[in-house]
Amino acid sequence: MNKIDILLKEKNIIIPNAPTPAANYVPYVITNNLIFVAGQGPFENGKINYTGKVGESIDIETAIKVARICGLNILGVLKSALNGDLSKIKKCVKLGIFVACVDSFKQQPEVANGASDLMVEVFGESGKHARFAVGTNSLPRHFPVEVDAIFEIS
Numbered sequence: 122m123n124k125i126d127i128l129l130k131e132k133n134i135i136i137p138n139a140p141t142p143a144a145n146y147v148p149y150v151i152t153n154n155l156i157f158v159a160g161q162g163p164f165e166n167g168k169i170n171y172t173g174k175v176g177e178s179i180d181i182e183t184a185i186k187v188a189r190i191c192g193l194n195i196l197g198v199l200k201s202a203l204n205g206d207l208s209k210i211k212k213c214v215k216l217g218i219f220v221a222c223v224d225s226f227k228q229q230p231e232v233a234n235g236a237s238d239l240m241v242e243v244f245g246e247s248g249k250h251a252r253f254a255v256g257t258n259s260l261p262r263h264f265p266v267e268v269d270a271i272f273e274i275s
Contacts, residue, residue, distance in 0.1 A: 132242065134193075136197050137194060157269075158270040159198075160217075161195050165190060174222055174265065175221065175222040184235070203274065211275050218254040219257050229254040232266060
């Protein structure tokens, strides 16, 4: 077991299997020493357990949890891409967080912390990243949150 696997076990963080793409795209692309992970929604065991708009049918605490689930799915894609070895991650470079929300909702950064905090929890200083967090009127499959990512790999 590498140090990331040990940390995941200690913190009881379970990385899911990578979700299957829902349309005509690949879950990740590796170029040079970067891996670009396609947008991940809140799939849990192949099911979407959270749908709706933040500020309407989804409260902020739930939205933060949903962002974390999206982050876990990113880790699942990374694990699949790197043959199970997350210790090959050198740096979380950037996260992009999309929040389906009502027009008056202004707490996209707080929602984004659900995914951002997970990356720091798993990768420590190497998990600190640039990001954007934007509100939108709708997301695929009626997701409340979707997250994409860029990582540097060894």
